[in-house]
Amino acid sequence: MAKIKGAVVVDTEECKGCNLCVVACPTQTLSLNRNVNGKGYNFSYMENPDSCIGCSNCSLVCPDSCITVYRVKTA
Template sequence: MAKVQGAIAVNTEVCKGCEVCIPVCAEDVIGMSDNVNRKGYHYAYMKNPEACTGCTNCGIVCPDRAISVYRIKVSA
């Protein structure tokens, strides 16, 4: 049976650093960058990418729709 590996893509210019995505990530994948975007906000990024399951919780709760979630099947 194939395993699913997830990944997120954060539109860093849209993310306002509200951190709503962090507590909904059960796998502790998301962190806040030390860098800032053009508007001066720290933005979300994948701090632990190998743990992402592609559950989409972060994308669903993002008020600005700055997070896109992707899933790929990998061999077990």
């Protein structure tokens, strides 16, 4: 059976660092970056990209719709 590998792309300039996506992630893939964006917010990023299962929970809870999730089947 094929496994699903996910990838999260965050629009770092639109992210407000609300932390909702980090809390919603069941595999602790996401975290807030220590760096800030142009608006002064710590933006979300994939701290553990190998653990992403592509569930899209982060995208669903994002109030600003700045997260896109991609899924790829692996052998």
